[in-house]
Amino acid sequence: MLRVVILGAAAGGGVPQWNCGCPVCRAARDAHPELRSTQSSIAISADGEHWFLINASPDLRQQVIATPQLHPKKGRLRHSPISGVILTNGEVDAVAGLLSMREGSPFTIYGHPNVLAILKANTIFNVLSEANVKRQPIGIDRAFEPQLPDGTGSGIEILPFAVRGKVAWYLRDKTLPGGRSDEVGDTLGLRVSDKATDKYFYFLAAVADVGDELKTRLAGAPLVFFDGTVWRDDELIASGLGSKTGQSMGHIAMSGKDGAIESLAGLGIGRKIFLHINNSNPALLSTSQERAIAERAGWQIPRDGTEIVL
Template structure:
């Protein structure tokens, strides 16, 4: 069986965001605590015992506390079922949680060379000692099999693939530690349970759905997809900032070129949005946007939701 646990579904800042008084954040603090959500990450497992995180969010400590699947084994002084972290990009909300994993438990970081270069260039990540935390480079369109801490196979095969996106926001206008090549900053993942053949696609960030991506996702049983904004200019319209979704490397949910329209009618079995910004009105259950989303067969997950394939 392939098991997936949603640790968090929100974009950077979470819901509610600490300094935000928008309609969604106000609702999360008051009448609708059910929409509270931490920053996006999921955990996957091929055996239900050892788990791999897809991105390490800034909220990782509280996410681990809330997920019994990730608790230390009873009767063991120091232990974690987390065997590795697979990074799909180098954004703050994908890598910051690594710093909460510095207490000498063995695990492996899997990331493209461009993202590993970002970690290497920032000495704060040196708290992850090499004797405990290996860093393994992964390549686009080359499957790899993550290992358990003792070197045995995990039962998973993962294929990274390039999707439209941008480099980490904090690197804009600066020299990228990983060089100027365009590929590697934003990856999607196909995660396959080798024994059963069950699989899931995970795309945390994506700026555009092209025909190649549609072909790849056709008839997939389960897809987690970037749901950052409902409309491209929503942050500007709401007075929350001057960035569009596209400028941040994220496709909108709605519109002719949005994810809902572009991924319709290609046979995806189950469609779940992740990395949803606090500005996105689809968080609100009674909103027209949420009703439209659900009518088109999409979901916004609650923290802790587990799916078994």
């Protein structure tokens, strides 16, 4: 069986964000603690014993503490069931948690060469000794099976594919690590499947738009995790929280003619779950009109810790 645990559903900063007094953050601090959410990441397993993270959020330590499936095995002085981390981009939200995994347990980091070049260029990631933590390049449209620490197969097959997005924000207008001149590979979607059962799902934490190729790929999928950063493209500007649009950050809006809800309607997707939801997004509020619209369209806003079995 393919198991998925949602470790965090929020975008960068989490909910509540440390310095934010927006309606959602105020509610999360006070009357509605159920709104609290850590930054986006999921854990996957085919055997319930060995787990792989998709992205390592800055909140990883807190997420591991809150997730019994990721606790060390009883009776072991040093142990972790986390066998690897698959990175879909090089944003802070996706890689900062790697620094919490520096205490000596072996695992493998899987990432596109563009993203691995970002890690190599920042020497703080050298605390993850490559003698203990392997860095394995993955290619676009090239399926791979993550390996367990003993070198055997995990029973999970992952197919990375390119989606339209943006290079990590902190690299805008800078020379890109690795000497490259384009952004192909900076933003990946993943098709994750159980080799024994052929059950599968899609994971897309950052998507700038939905074209025909992506619609064809996702059609009929039993489960899709999809970028839910903002409700409307100018949300941060309209709410007075910032100057960036969703598109400028490489994120599609939930709503609107070209938004995720309308673009993915009618594709026969079994279960649709938004992840990477920004604290500015009114769909987080269960009583909001935006939440009602999303739910009528068959979308879910998950809570941290939710487990799904395929």
